[in-house]
Amino acid sequence: MNSQTSLDRSDSIDEASSRDYPQIRVDDVSKTYQSESGPVEALTDVDFDVDHGEFVSIVGPSGSGKSTVFRIIAGLEAPTEGVVLVDGEPVDEPGPDRGMVFQDDALFPWRTVAGNVSYGLEEVGPPDGFTVEERIDYCLKLVGLDDKADAYPKELSGGQRQRVGIARALAVDPPILLMDEPFGSVDARTKASLHQELLDIWAETEKTICFVTHDIEEAVYLSDRIVVFSNAPGTVLDVISVELPRPRDRTGDAFTDIKADVLSYFEDEK
Amino acid sequence: MAGSTEPETTDYLSHGLRLEQGRTLGIQVGALGVFVLVWWAGALVTPQNLLPQPPAVLEVLVADVTSGRVFELIWQSLRHYVPGLLVGSALGMAVGILVGWSRTVELSVGTVAGILRPVPPLAWIPFAIIWFGLNDRGAAFIIAIVAFWINYYNAESGVRSVDDQLLEVGQSLGTKSDLGLIRRIVLPSAMPELFTGFRTAAGQAWMVMVAAELLGVPGIGKHLWDAANFLQMQVVIAYMLVIGILFLLSDRLIKLVEARALAWR
Numbered sequence: 001m002n003s004q005t006s007l008d009r010s011d012s013i014d015e016a017s018s019r020d021y022p023q024i025r026v027d028d029v030s031k032t033y034q035s036e037s038g039p040v041e042a043l044t045d046v047d048f049d050v051d052h053g054e055f056v057s058i059v060g061p062s063g064s065g066k067s068t069v070f071r072i073i074a075g076l077e078a079p080t081e082g083v084v085l086v087d088g089e090p091v092d093e094p095g096p097d098r099g100m101v102f103q104d105d106a107l108f109p110w111r112t113v114a115g116n117v118s119y120g121l122e123e124v125g126p127p128d129g130f131t132v133e134e135r136i137d138y139c140l141k142l143v144g145l146d147d148k149a150d151a152y153p154k155e156l157s158g159g160q161r162q163r164v165g166i167a168r169a170l171a172v173d174p175p176i177l178l179m180d181e182p183f184g185s186v187d188a189r190t191k192a193s194l195h196q197e198l199l200d201i202w203a204e205t206e207k208t209i210c211f212v213t214h215d216i217e218e219a220v221y222l223s224d225r226i227v228v229f230s231n232a233p234g235t236v237l238d239v240i241s242v243e244l245p246r247p248r249d250r251t252g253d254a255f256t257d258i259k260a261d262v263l264s265y266f267e268d269e270k
Numbered sequence: 271m272a273g274s275t276e277p278e279t280t281d282y283l284s285h286g287l288r289l290e291q292g293r294t295l296g297i298q299v300g301a302l303g304v305f306v307l308v309w310w311a312g313a314l315v316t317p318q319n320l321l322p323q324p325p326a327v328l329e330v331l332v333a334d335v336t337s338g339r340v341f342e343l344i345w346q347s348l349r350h351y352v353p354g355l356l357v358g359s360a361l362g363m364a365v366g367i368l369v370g371w372s373r374t375v376e377l378s379v380g381t382v383a384g385i386l387r388p389v390p391p392l393a394w395i396p397f398a399i400i401w402f403g404l405n406d407r408g409a410a411f412i413i414a415i416v417a418f419w420i421n422y423y424n425a426e427s428g429v430r431s432v433d434d435q436l437l438e439v440g441q442s443l444g445t446k447s448d449l450g451l452i453r454r455i456v457l458p459s460a461m462p463e464l465f466t467g468f469r470t471a472a473g474q475a476w477m478v479m480v481a482a483e484l485l486g487v488p489g490i491g492k493h494l495w496d497a498a499n500f501l502q503m504q505v506v507i508a509y510m511l512v513i514g515i516l517f518l519l520s521d522r523l524i525k526l527v528e529a530r531a532l533a534w535r
Contacts, residue, residue: 076438094442106435110458110534119454123444152534172443 021088022049023176023208024073029082031068041233042068046082048227048236050210052175055202057211057219058227061266065234070180070212074100086176096124099169099207103181105161107153113140113164114149120172127173139167142201159190166198170205179211183218195221199246216262220255221248228265237265322504330508340512347479347489350406354413355475359468362418366425366467367460371452383422391415391478395485404486412482417471424467428460462535465528472524476517490516 031043042065050056060066071077073084075094084091086098094100107116117136126135140146143163153161162182169177183191199222202209213219219226220242228237240262244254306324313323334340368375369383394415402408432455440455457464483491490509497505 074438074442076441094438096442096444098442100439100442102435102439104435106433106439108436108439108455108458110461110532112534119440120443154534168439168443 021085023052023054023087024050024210025085025088026069026073027083027085029069029072029079029084031065031072031077032080043072043079044233044235046234046236048239050208053206053208055209055211055222055224056227057213057223057225058229059213059216059219059262060229060234061231062214063232064229065232066212066214066229067180068234069229070178070210073210074098074178096120096172097174098176098178099172099174101162101165101169101177101179101182103184105153105158105165107161107164107168109153112150112152113145113156116153116164116168117171119168124172135171139171142170142204143167143197157190158186159194162186162194163197166201170201170207173205175208177207177209179209181213182211184213184215191218196247198222216259217250220258220262221250226262228262230265319501319503322507326504327507327511330504331511334508343488343490343493343509344512344516347483347491350409350482350487350489351413351475351479353406354410354479355417355472357410358414358417358475359421359471361414362421362471363425363464363467365418366422367429367452367456369422370426370429370460371448371456387419392481395482398482399485406487408485409479409482409487409489413475413478416474416478420471420474421464421467424463424470425460428463428467429456431463432456432459462532465524465532469521469524469528472520473517476513476520480513 026046026048029043029046030041033040033042046065046069048056058066058069068077072079073086073091075091075098078092091098108119111119114136117139118132121132121135126132130138136149137146140149143166145160145163145167148156148160148164153164156164165182166177183194186194195218198209201207211219211222223242226240226242228240229235230237240258242258244252244258248255309321310324313321318326331340365379365383369380370376391412394412398408398411402411436455436459437451440451445451445454479489480491480494483489484495486492490513494506494509497503497509
């Protein structure tokens with residue numbers, strides 16, 4: 001947690017008191033958009049917590065508002081009602097304590113792989129115990145791309161680009177990683193290996209991960225808990241714990257039972 | 271054996287590439303040849319003072335190159351072409367970026383710009399004369415106006431097309447201020463459009479330069495007008511060709527810099 005010293009929030013919160021709060025608390029959040037045909041409700045009374053070091057997935061059909069809740073946690077949008085607390089402090093803007101990974105990688109195309117990873121380090125400096133170069137090297141090794149440091153994003157495959165996106169988000173050592181369908185546009189085989197790599201990175205870095213997806217199997221494979229979202233306006237239908245040892249067997253009975261359990265919420269809706 | 275196939279493939283490719291380049295060059299040279307022949311044929315049946323024949327034009331070029339007159343005239347023109355292009359482009363890019371970035375600037379500056387935009391650059395010539403006089407600064411002012419608008423619109427659309435997600439990533443990685451976002455994300459992201467604007471402006475500036483020198487500012491355009499007054503059409507055509515060559519050279523040069531600066535594309 002020494003990374004916290006470089007973040008704004010750490011000034012007001014010492015280590016002991018931050019442990020009294022969950023890492024992320026989504027507290028009664030509602031979101032209404034104004035459109036030409038009147039107000040559109042995207043989220044209604046959304047309420048859930050993510051604990052320190054926990055891997056939580058948000059699943060729901062498309063248009064269920066799961067991306068909206070991602071954007072509110074990220075600080076990119078403000079809730080109409082309610083509040084998101086990170087370590088007890090309300091979120092009002094994006095910041096380096098919450099690393100973001102998007103579906104379409106969102107890499108800076110004019111920067112090399114190393115340049116992308118370096119971006120945040122140039123802004124807030126490297127975490128304690130690292131120089132910028134060491135940190136870039138460490139993050140690229142973590143995602144297995146240390147041999148691609150000088151390549152431009154256009155030279156990489158979809159899977160490699162997502163790895164750079166993860167390395168870039170991890171560079172400033174945020175306690176939280178927010179991921180919005182990060183593997184939504186990679187092929188099935190790449191996806192499976194990215195899952196394993198993400199779990200390895202999670203184990204090594206002990207981040208809190210909030211992972212938005214519409215892929216139920218992905219959610220069951222990765223998560224400690226799954227927050228199930230309804231169709232719009234999004235509400236939390238259930239929070240399902242996945243108490244299976246890792247690495248998980250995608251074809252095992254326990255696994256498929258949980259999958260069926262999550263899926264049942266969406267079948268009921270029709 | 272697998273290792274030996276690669277050099278062969280590269281060799282085959284570069285051979286194919288050479289063939290392709292040779293073909294391209296062949297067509298270009300051929301087209302120029304046909305153009306000169308048609309011109310020559312036309313000139314043979316036209317009085318010399320209406321359309322001079324190619325050898326007469328060549329004679330002027332050779333004489334002026336040997337005497338150094340061409341380079342003197344180019345230098346005189348560059349003295350208002352370069353400052354006009356650079357100042358106009360820099361201002362156009364700066365204002366275009368701000369209009370593309372900020373809704374408030376768009377509504378205020380953008381509205382005023384919308385009214386001034388349709389004014390033909392040459393309509394500013396009276397102001398060029400009374401503000402700056404019949405000199406390099408006056409001509410540079412006209413060139414700058416042309417460069418300003420082209421760069422302004424390219425910069426504005428370049429900034430508008432910046433991916434919002436990149437800005438969000440920048441914010442999440444600690445870039446807080448508008449200035450920081452513009453410098454670190456908007457500028458590099460819009461660089462291709464900025465280059466296109468600058469290159470287009472550099473081309474248009476040669477054309478307006480000839481008109482601006484009509485006022486009496488020394489340079490290629492002025493020389494061309496003077497020759498026309500004496501019906502020395504071979505000189506007119508010679509300097510039309512000089513302007514064409516200058517255009518090609520400046521365009522090539524900017525493209526070269528562009529290819530290097532935008533290697534990431």
